[in-house]
Amino acid sequence: MKKLLIGVGVLVIASAIFLYAAYGGFGKPLEAPGGTPFVSSVPDDWSAHKQAKMAARDTHIVQHQIAYNRFADFAESETDGIPYIILKLLPVIAPEYWGEGDNFLSVMGLFFDERLPGAPVPRGMGFSGLSRVNPVGNIDYASFSCGACHIGRVRTEDNKFYYLDGGINAEFNVVGYRKRLVQTIDKIAGTEIDPAKRTELVTNKILEAIDQVHALNPNYFYKNFTYENRTFDAAYEQAQIDLFKKTAGTRVSQFIKHHEDEYHGWEKFVDKYYQGAQPQLLDGLPGMEDAIGFNTVKANANLKLNLLTKPFAFLALPPSHGVTDIMAVWEQNTHDPLWSEDKRHLINGGGQWTGHIPLPIYKNIAAQLTIGYDNVDVRVSAFAEEVLDKMPASVYPFDVDIALAKKGQALFAENCAACHQPHNGKVYNNLGTDMGRAKIAGLFVTLGAISGFTDVCDAGTVVQMYDKDVKPCAEYKGVSLKGKKSLAMTAPKQHEGYNALPLVGLWAQAPYLHNGSVPTLYHLLVPNERPAVFVKSRLDYDQKLAGFVWELDAAKDKNEGYEFDTRLSPAMSNRGHDTNIEQDGKTFKLNWADDKEGALALVEYLKIL
Structure with a gap:
């Protein structure tokens, strides 16, 4: 046994040296610059300075409007995430977890930004129809945009909101979102453990909900939203519904597996690293995140390790x-x-x-x-x-x-x-x-x-x-x-x-x-x-x-x-x-x-x- 452990240790060290060399070593440490440290001067007229700074921010956004829109609104992925139609049905299927009406994502800290009127989802949740080259080439997937974490807000004295573009959304709770998805799946599938039957139960519920909401409002999913040169009208909405229904079982199966694996993997991760704080970490801490967390397995996929189960992981x-x-x-x-x-x-x-x-x-x-x-x-x-x-x-x-x-x-x-x-x-x-x-x-x-x-x-x-x-x-x-x-x-x-x-x-x-x-x-x-x-x-x-x-x-x-x-x-x-x-x-x-x-x-x- 001792020889085996020594052999494994040598192999690990040799592998590390090989990989280190393969990537050309690592650079020198970053350091502090020399010279006199910079100190900002206090302006004599704060009101004028404040207005000038606010105007400078607004001007910068206008000058970089296309880049800002993609930072604020575009989904992180065009092909991964939650099918957009499922996302929009969550408050219909499980209002006890998501809240009622269009403002459902407020339960996880996303909010409607008055600077983007008519948006079908709050700022910070993007969908692939905004970015896909062929607007009807695939179903829309929803995933977070950069704005989910980095467009925040503060309440001012007149009870209005001042937006923090590039700042911090202290309300955003990504873990809470994932937990609610698993709770929603469990609500529909109940105690059924067979994956095929779970998929069938969830699929049927979603298809039933689509017909229910769309019969009452042909613009339920997209609200006839216009963004740049794209309009998500009733025709676009119907095309998306038709595309989704053609492969609903496959889409729903992928949706269930991804989000259950993700959250249950997080449970194991929390048990390892956050003893004493598990309830809080499993509910999610708004405004906070784990620096490795959900992406540990993916970040190390090249090592071919299941990080939670295999020896030496x-x-x-x-x-x-x-x-x-x-x-x-x-x-x-x-x-x-x-x-x-x-x-x-x-x-x-x-x-x-x-x-x-x-x-x-x-x-x-x-x-x-x-x-x-x-x-x-x-x-x-x-x-x-x-x-x-x-x-x-x-x-x-x-x-x-x-x-x-x-x-x-x-x-x-x-x-x-x-x-x-x-x-x-x-x-x-x-x-x-x-x-x-x-x-x-x-x-x-x-x-x-x-x-x-x-x-x-x-x-x-x-x-x-x-x-x-x-x-x-x-x-x-x-x-x-x-x-x-x-x-x-x-x-x-x-x-x-x-x-x-x-x-x-x-x-x-x-x-x-x-x-x-x-x-x-x-x-x-x-x-x-x-x-x-x-x-x-x-x-x-x-x-x-x-x-x-x-x-x-x-x-x-x-x-x-x-x-x-x-x-x-x-x-x-x-x-x-x-x-x-x-x-x-x-x-x-x-x-x-x-x-x-x-x-x-x-x-x-x-x-x-």
């Missing part, structure tokens, strides 16, 4: 948990990496929480793959890269105390700017924060991800954008990516820590730390006042402390948000960024408990970024 499983808050993705240019002088390595850039995927196009592709589909639409990632590159962060929509903010500016320059500067690729592991998210990608996960990302899009991949052939993964900042597959993901030892990202739009990124465990900026700076339990995913804003209203009984709408308990799992811990640190011979103040006036001044400054 642990080698390809993430070594730790990876629950995180959704990130803001605006102003991507502020943390893009740069090329070294010899154009072989990337330097001075950050990215996600740990910077382990440095190139913007692969960050976007990774996000698409994490949704869990085999065939993703690469154009969505390419368009997202275009529109997000210099998309202005959403400006703080409330009043600012300018005098106090100017005091905070000096404190920021002294204590924060050296780390939170543009293009800082250095990772920090000395902040006392739970390190699970920073250690999710071991060698095998990294190799699998590199293979998975570049299989989807490599230097030779061609897609159609703006009616012409484009190679979205052919180069980065004018330098060819041919032969540079290893740049799709950095080596594990290079990202065992957290980036100090630029703080643009920081006010809207509450709650704070990588796992959203600290409700406001004030609590980040005064750690001894951090609540162990608070409410996340509300839309009202705490203008004094800078964060969404977090106290258990403080919201205008008592139905908004959910309780988040930071004590349930190390993955949810609210420790970190709470002790002063010394770096390069200088002490940086992170704990402001002994200077709360200074903390409030710093909070006021951080609102203007």
Whole structure:
């Protein structure tokens, strides 16, 4: 037995070395740029500055309208997902899980955006009819768009909504969506365990519901929606129904298998990584996600392992948990990496929480793959890269105390700017924060991800954008990516820590730390006042402390948000960024408990970024 284990160990090491060499090794660590850190100046006239920033964002969207539309509305996949007709029937078949009427997806945090009038589904849920070259060449599949995670909103003082384009949808609950799908299937199929009979039961129910709703309204599914140059009228709707009915059994069987496998696989994943927090993780945490989670098997498919059952599969499983808050993705240019002088390595850039995927196009592709589909639409990632590159962060929509903010500016320059500067690729592991998210990608996960990302899009991949052939993964900042597959993901030892990202739009990124465990900026700076339990995913804003209203009984709408308990799992811990640190011979103040006036001044400054 001992010899066998030694032999397996040697084989594993040899395989890792071979794979490492096959991908050309890994690049050098990203690092912090030199020079004087950048510090934004507080404007004298906040109202004029705010209006100018809002106008700049709107202008940017108009100037990149096609790319924005695809970022906001296009499905992640044209051939995978849930058949659109089934999606629209969910509130008819199981209103107890989905709610009544057209606004059913609000139960999982998607909302109708008043800037897209007449839409048949909320923003963040796309369907393939919007993007398919031949509008009637296939049934429509629905899947999430980038906007599901990255178009959020905040309630303003006049009880209206200010949209956070490229920000965070703190209401979005992807796990809750998947759980409700399984519950809906179980409601129809009951205790039947034979797959063919389950499919028959669900198919019959769906066909019955189609006839029921369509007899009452020939525009039930698409609402006669017009998008760019396409109209989804009654004729289009009838054609989609006819296409679906021709192969309904096959479509429904695929729908059942995909979503049951996905959610039940998630149950096993949660049992392994989130002991003590299983009920919350299995219901889903709105505004949060797992960094590997649903895509673990797919990301490592090249290793031919069933990661939950086969011997030695642990080698390809993430070594730790990876629950995180959704990130803001605006102003991507502020943390893009740069090329070294010899154009072989990337330097001075950050990215996600740990910077382990440095190139913007692969960050976007990774996000698409994490949704869990085999065939993703690469154009969505390419368009997202275009529109997000210099998309202005959403400006703080409330009043600012300018005098106090100017005091905070000096404190920021002294204590924060050296780390939170543009293009800082250095990772920090000395902040006392739970390190699970920073250690999710071991060698095998990294190799699998590199293979998975570049299989989807490599230097030779061609897609159609703006009616012409484009190679979205052919180069980065004018330098060819041919032969540079290893740049799709950095080596594990290079990202065992957290980036100090630029703080643009920081006010809207509450709650704070990588796992959203600290409700406001004030609590980040005064750690001894951090609540162990608070409410996340509300839309009202705490203008004094800078964060969404977090106290258990403080919201205008008592139905908004959910309780988040930071004590349930190390993955949810609210420790970190709470002790002063010394770096390069200088002490940086992170704990402001002994200077709360200074903390409030710093909070006021951080609102203007």
